[in-house]
Amino acid sequence: MCGIVGLFLKNNTLEPKLGEMLSVMLGTMCDRGPDSAGFAVYGTPEKGRTKITLQSGDPEKDFAGLKQAVDKEIGIKAELKEKSTHAVLTVSSDKVDAVRTWLNEHRPSLRVMGVGDSIEIYKEVGYPTEVAKRFDLKSMKGSHAIGHTRMATESAVTTLGAHPFSTGSDQCLVHNGSLSNHNGIRRQLIKDGMRFETENDTEVAAAYLTWRMKQGLNLGEALNSTIDDLDGFFNFVVGTKDGFGVVRDPIACKPAVMAETDDYVAFGSEYRALVNLPDINKARVWEPEPATVYFWER
Template identity: 65%
Template sequence: MCGIVGLFLKKEDLRPQLGELLTDMLITMTDRGPDSAGIAIYGDDSGKLKITVQSDTPDATFEGLDAALSAALDAPVSMRVVDTHAVLTLPDGAEAQARAFMAEKGIRIMGAGHSMEIYKEVGLPKDVAERFHLRDMVGSHGIGHTRMATESAVTTLGAHPFSTGADQCLVHNGSLSNHAGMRRELAAKGFLTQTQNDTEVAATYISSRLAEGANLGQALEGTLDDLDGFFTFVVGTKNGFGVVRDPIACKPAVMAETDDYVAFGSEYRALANLPGIENARVWEPEPATVYFWER
């Protein structure tokens, strides 16, 4: 079933409220997905690369990780630990070497980019939100997901969002029927997946299109031609926020827009407590129609 939320703030002065608003939206979707939850937050771009990593044994894994990575890169690395996740900040251009280091150490990478941080874990959305202090997070936009697993195991790596490109991530409600074939097509182009989750295939497809020079709207339009199944995708990029539903549009979705924000929820109740919602333009996204906003 699953629940999706997204919030794109149009005004700078609302950024301190992003975590609070998005957390309430996420928790409201608990009964659509109680087994795991995740969120992607887009904050300010410092000009340095941020890599979010995860470990089931964070005390042991993260002890001295920043110093070890700094020595491997011969460059300064800072680390901020948040429960089972850590955000490593390192010089731009060091991603490939850092990823190789993480792979050798067996450390899971949740996502990377200049503004995006991803936090996801098994558990009720309210517990995940508390563990990662999501209410305190500041940013311009974010997306979240509550999962009810149907096609793969309940694990941290199986939780959403999936990030397969710089500052790009995706959450999904539905199921893809051609994900195995598309996984092979993407692998032949050099775009590899880590899990058997069909959502990661969709995220990888979109990141491949972005890497080829498409904008977010074009990448989302491509899903309608190349991905088969029933789906609602909500995608975040460094500068944008996009939504697309399959031509049948059997999965529920509602959007709202004011002068202050654009919001998405699997159900209206996820949006009901947003400020100014009573004056918002509220609508159900049309089937096979791309909606996206970019700065």
Template identity: 50%
Template sequence: MCGIVGLLVKKPALREQLGELMMPMLIGMTERGPDSAGLAVFNDTVDVDHRKISIYSGFTEAGEDFDWNGLVHGLREHLVIDARVQARGNHAVLTVSGEPEAARHWIKEHHPRLHLLSTGRSISVFKDVGTPAEVADRYDFKSLKGTHVVAHTRMATESAITADRAHPFTAGEDFCLIHNGSLSNAAGLRRKLEPLGIHFETDNDTEAACRYIEWRLGEGDTLHQALDHAFKELDGFYTLLMATSDQLALVRDPFACKPAVVAEHDDYVAIASEFRSLAHLPGIRDAKVFEPGPEEMYVWKA
């Protein structure tokens, strides 16, 4: 099992309450995924010359006392770039100018135990082990603002319970994926992608799906084409929820083995594994509630 939720607000005023509205959705999925939780939120888009990089320091010796300001000074000094950081315990969102790959490379070289969670102009990722309520509290999910958010509660089946194996997974820039299910050909996908120069950071099956779809997008596929390829290549059970800087996309495997419910309201689109995570949204009685069909693509624009 696992729980997935997604919320895209259409009414600009609701962006201020994105985290607050999402919180009961996430907590509602606790029984489906009590061992870890995480989310990706899209907000405060930086200009084309900057990138936001989300970083996890839980694997370093200092852990939540990691010297984030030291990291920023190092980047400024060595790469001669703008760098600033917003830290919360073992998570930080770093904003850098210049070529993001140079900054990522420098961080990995000088702080090999830092784990990079995401890169993009609008994405930020927070994920960790613990119950959804504990993780949400640790990073103050309820105060998050933004246009859309996807969040996940994990009940691990295919790989160990660690922060880097929690969802969301990201690949490339401003792309993330969360998954309820299990893939039986994750190792095969990995063997296909690694010779193409695509680097994997964990042994998690969802990471393979994430990197596969991002690879197809990078090859020039539209999101629809990439998901068509995914339907042919992914073997297993899945409901996948993906987010880019301006879209949410949802697919279910051909047997609809894993659940999903959607609520479309004038003010928002909300997605969850089960209705109990949608029940507390304002105006839910006026929303169009439906179950997405198997092997179909659902895409919503932010």
């Protein structure tokens, strides 16, 4: 099992409430995935600035003096916003590669959870409501967000094994299911220059989409290609800077339900995840078809 929730706002006036809405949705899916939880929130981008979400096993030690060191070594004015085991380092977009290289060399204990103009990613081992509280999901604003509660099957219960997985700028993916050909695809992608942090099957799916989009496919086309190339059980919910996509494998044994109104599109592993959304009684509610791609873009 696993639980997925996703919310893509069409009405900007709901943006201040995004975190609160997603946090309620995530809370309903605790019993589907009590091992660990995570979420990605797409906030308003700031021109010329890029956010790097970092995670540390020893945040007190690792985050102390980090901003000053980055400012000095790279010659920029970075911002560091700490939240428990995570911190968002905001830097000028043209220095992202330099900062990442420096972090890699000088702060190897820090893990990069995600990079992008809008995305922030938080994930940890623990009961989902506790994880959401720890990172104050409720107070986060943005245009769309994806959350996941994990019951691990394919790899260990660790922070890095939690979802969402982010393998490209402003991209993230969550997964309910298990892939059977991920080792082969991983080897193929490594040959093509993709890098992997874990042995996890879901990371391969995320990297596969990143690789497809690098080849010039849009989100919908990239999702479509998973149906032919990935073998196993999957419901994927995917975020990009301005997009939100859903695909189910052809067998479609993992549960999924969607709702759409003029104000939002929402995904839940079960209807329970959607019941608290505004005007849910008037929403179009449906089960996404197998082997069919759904995506929305702003």
